[in-house]
Amino acid sequence: xxxxxxxxxxxxxxxxxxxxxxxxxxxxxxxxxxxxxxxxxxxxxxxxxxxxxxxxxxxxxxxxxxxxxxxxxxxxxxxxxxxxxxxxxxxxxxxxxxxxxxxxxxxxxxxxxxxxxxxxxxxxxxxxxxxxxxxxxxxxxxxxxxxxxxxxxxxxxxxxxxxxxxxxxx
Numbered sequence: 408x409x410x411x412x413x414x415x416x417x418x419x420x421x422x423x424x425x426x427x428x429x430x431x432x433x434x435x436x437x438x439x440x441x442x443x444x445x446x447x448x449x450x451x452x453x454x455x456x457x458x459x460x461x462x463x464x465x466x467x468x469x470x471x472x473x474x475x476x477x478x479x480x481x482x483x484x485x486x487x488x489x490x491x492x493x494x495x496x497x498x499x500x501x502x503x504x505x506x507x508x509x510x511x512x513x514x515x516x517x518x519x520x521x522x523x524x525x526x527x528x529x530x531x532x533x534x535x536x537x538x539x540x541x542x543x544x545x546x547x548x549x550x551x552x553x554x555x556x557x558x559x560x561x562x563x564x565x566x567x568x569x570x571x572x573x574x575x576x577x
Contacts, residue, residue: 415471416462418508425470434543435553437478439536440529448484454478483489523573531566534559 416422438447454477456468465473501503526534530552537543537551545559552559 414467416458416465416467421467422459422462425458425467425474429471429474430455432463432543432551433474433478435541436475436533436537437482439533439540440479441485442483442525446482450478450481450485453481519574526573527566527569531562531569534562535566535570538563 414421416425430523433454434447434451437450438444441447441450451474454474457477458465458474461473469518470539524535527535534548534552537548538545543551549556
């Protein structure tokens with residue numbers, strides 16, 4: 408992350424550099440937790456707004472950690488609110504009318520995959536998706552998650568083992 412002599416996040420250039428360097432990975436991290444693109448965009452946007460509001464208090468070296476923490480807290484607040492809403496929501500059935508066999512099989516596999524991923528503990532799911540979808544190295548994931556590389560290796564091993572058991576042909 409490049410910063411000029413003015414080592415202050417309130418500087419538009421410094422803030423822009425931080426945003427460009429981190430917004431995509433933070434989006435992906437939150438997206439893997441939410442499973443909802445719109446909510447992930449909202450959380451990332453709100454996290455960077457909070458960074459801008461607190462630009463004088465946060466150093467550029469701590470900005471990435473600050474935004475991850477804020478985005479994660481927003482995620483947890485939304486999940487808590489959704490649990491309350493779901494408790495009182497109507498249960499309605501959604502139906503689709505797709506007829507081609509290939510589309511049906513593709514849909515069934517996607518459901519199997521989604522169920523298998525959703526059945527993983529959150530830490531394993533996030534580790535798996537950051538590694539396999541984003542191409543993050545174990546060391547990078549360990550820094551994001553705040554754990555050791557060995558813990559990430561163990562999570563990945565358990566995630567792959569669980570996915571192999573739940574989905575035939577992987």
